[in-house]
Amino acid sequence: MKKIVHIVPTFELGGVQAGILYSIQELSAIYDFKILVVYGKKTNLINDLPIEIQKSFIWTEANSLTKGWIKSYGILKKLQPAIIISSLWKSVLVSVLYKITHKKTTLLGFYHSTKHAHFVDGFFLKLMSYFQDRALADSTVTKEYIRKKYSINNTSVIFYHFDFNQSSSKEIKPASEVIKFAYFGRVTISKGVKRAIDFCKLCKLNGIDFIFHIYGNGDLPLFKKQIADLGLERDIFINDTLPLDKVIPTMRGYDYLLQLSDYEGMALSVVEALNCGLVPIVTPVGEIVHYSRDGKNAIWLDEDFDKNLPMLVEKFKKVINEPGLYQQLSFSGTQTFLETKKYVHAMKEVCDSFST
Numbered sequence: 034m035k036k037i038v039h040i041v042p043t044f045e046l047g048g049v050q051a052g053i054l055y056s057i058q059e060l061s062a063i064y065d066f067k068i069l070v071v072y073g074k075k076t077n078l079i080n081d082l083p084i085e086i087q088k089s090f091i092w093t094e095a096n097s098l099t100k101g102w103i104k105s106y107g108i109l110k111k112l113q114p115a116i117i118i119s120s121l122w123k124s125v126l127v128s129v130l131y132k133i134t135h136k137k138t139t140l141l142g143f144y145h146s147t148k149h150a151h152f153v154d155g156f157f158l159k160l161m162s163y164f165q166d167r168a169l170a171d172s173t174v175t176k177e178y179i180r181k182k183y184s185i186n187n188t189s190v191i192f193y194h195f196d197f198n199q200s201s202s203k204e205i206k207p208a209s210e211v212i213k214f215a216y217f218g219r220v221t222i223s224k225g226v227k228r229a230i231d232f233c234k235l236c237k238l239n240g241i242d243f244i245f246h247i248y249g250n251g252d253l254p255l256f257k258k259q260i261a262d263l264g265l266e267r268d269i270f271i272n273d274t275l276p277l278d279k280v281i282p283t284m285r286g287y288d289y290l291l292q293l294s295d296y297e298g299m300a301l302s303v304v305e306a307l308n309c310g311l312v313p314i315v316t317p318v319g320e321i322v323h324y325s326r327d328g329k330n331a332i333w334l335d336e337d338f339d340k341n342l343p344m345l346v347e348k349f350k351k352v353i354n355e356p357g358l359y360q361q362l363s364f365s366g367t368q369t370f371l372e373t374k375k376y377v378h379a380m381k382e383v384c385d386s387f388s389t
Contacts, residue, residue: 034065037384038114039143040105042098042123043073044090045250046274047219048171048193048301049120049145052376054078054277055195059377061089064384069093069108071124072101081278102127116384118143118169122157129164139387143169143191146298147178147319159183169383172299172320191379193299194370212243212353215287215311217280217302220251220271225293225316227259228338232293232314234263235346241353245269245291248283284309288359293334297321307331307366312359314349330365 037060044050053068060066072095079087091108095101105127109117113135119128120143132140142158142165149155162168162179168188170176179185214233220226226247233245245268247256253271260269275283284290290306290313297303297319304324306313313331315321316338327333332352334345352358 034063035116035384036065036067036112036114037116037118038067038069038109038112039118039120040069040071040124040128041120042071042101044068044070044076044078044092045073046078046277048299049143050078051277051280051301052171052193052195054082056377056380057089058082058086060380061086063381067091067112067114069105071105071127072096072098078277081276098123102130106130114138116141116387119161119165120145122149122154125157125161129160132164139167140165141167141169141383143171144175144179144188145171146296147174148296149182155182166387167383169380173323174320175298189379189383191376191383192373193301193304194373194375195377196375210242212241212289213287214243214245214289214291214314215248215284216245216291217248217275217284217305218292220247220249220253220256222252222255223295224251225295225338226251226256228293228334228342229291230256230259230263230265230269231339232291232334232342232345233265233269235342236349237265237268239346239350241346241350243268246287247271248280249274281305281309284311287311289314289332292316293338294318295338303331304370307369310363310367312352312362312366314345324369328362330362330369332362 041049066089068090070092072093074094075092079090093101093104095104109131116139117128118141119125128140132138142161162183162185168179168185169191170188171191171193173190176188176190218224236243260266284305290311292303293316299320303313303315303321315331317333325331332348335341
C-alpha cells in the first residue's frame with residue numbers, strides 16, 4: 034500500500050481537522066495513511082473512531098513548535114512516506130526540509146483559505162509553493178487566490194464534501210414558534226460572531242422570537258460581554274465545541290445556520306447545514322458564493338455587511354412570514370451537492386496520479 038502522511042500543526046477541531054476526520058476511515062482502507070500532528074497533546078477528537086483508525090494518528094506531543102518540527106522530521110525519516118500532504122503554515126518547514134533531503138517523496142501543499150493571517154503565514158505558504166509537486170485547494174476560490182498570490186498554477190481542488198446522510202427538507206415552521214439559529218466553528222471576529230449577535234439584536238427589536246446557540250471556542254469573554262451588553266443572555270448561549278460525530282445530529286435540531294464571516298474558503302459548516310436541510314444565513318464570501326444562491330437555498334447578507342444588517346432582517350422576515358418559502362429553501366439546500374465529487378474520491382485521484 035502506498036504510504037501517505039498528512040501533516041497538521043495541531044488537532045483542535047477546525048475545518049482542516051474535520052476534513053481529516055470525515056475521510057480518514059475511507060483513505061486508510063485504500064492507503065497506509067497517517068496523520069502526523071506536529072505539536073500539542075493528544076486530543077479526544079478521535080476517541081469515537083475505531084481503534085485501528087486511531088492508530089493512524091501520530092502525536093509528537095512536543096510542547097513547542099520547534100521541538101515538534103524536530104520530532105516530526107525524525108518520524109518522517111522512519112516512515113519514509115511516498116507522499117506528504119502539508120496543511121497550514123506551521124507544518125510547512127518540516128515538510129519542505131524532508132522534501133529537500135528526500136527528493137523522490139511527493140509533496141502536496143494543501144491550501145485552505147483565501148487570505149493569509151499574517152506575514153509569517155504568507156511567507157511559509159510561499160516557501161511551500163517552491164518545493165511542492167502539486168497544490169491542493171479546498172475550493173475554486175482558494176485555487177484562484179493561490180494562483181494570484183503565489184503564482185501557483187498546478188492545483189487540484191479537493192472539495193470538502195463527504196458522505197453525509199442526506200436529510201429531507203425541514204417542515205414548514207409556524208410563525209408562532211421560536212426560531213432556532215446555530216453556529217459551529219471558531220468564535221472570532223473574522224467568523225462574524227459579533228455581526229451575528231448584532232443581527233440577533235435587530236431580530237429582537239423586530240419582535241422575532243428566537244434562540245441562538247453558538248458551538249465553539251475562541252474569544253469567548255469578548256462575545257459574552259457583547260451578549261450581556263445587548264441584553265441577550267436569555268436568547269444567545271455559547272457552548273463547547275462538539276465532537277465531530279455529534280455535529281450533524283445536533284445541527285438537525287435547528288432551523289438556520291447563522292454564519293456571517295468576513296472571509297471563508299469552502300466553509301464546511303455551511304456545506305453540512307445545506308445537507309441537513311438548514312437554511313444558511315450567510316455572507317457571500319469564499320466558495321459560499323458559488324454553491325449558494327440568495328433566495329434559492331440560502332439568505333445572503335449583502336455588502337457592505339455591517340451596514341446592511343437591517344436589510345438582512347427584512348429578508349429574513351419575508352421568509353418566516355411567507356408560508357412554504359422556508360421549506361423551498363430547505364429542500365433546495367438538500368439538493369445542492371448531489372452531483373459534487375466527494376473529498377475522498379478527489380484525493381484518491383491526485384494520490385494515484387503519482388507513481389512514487
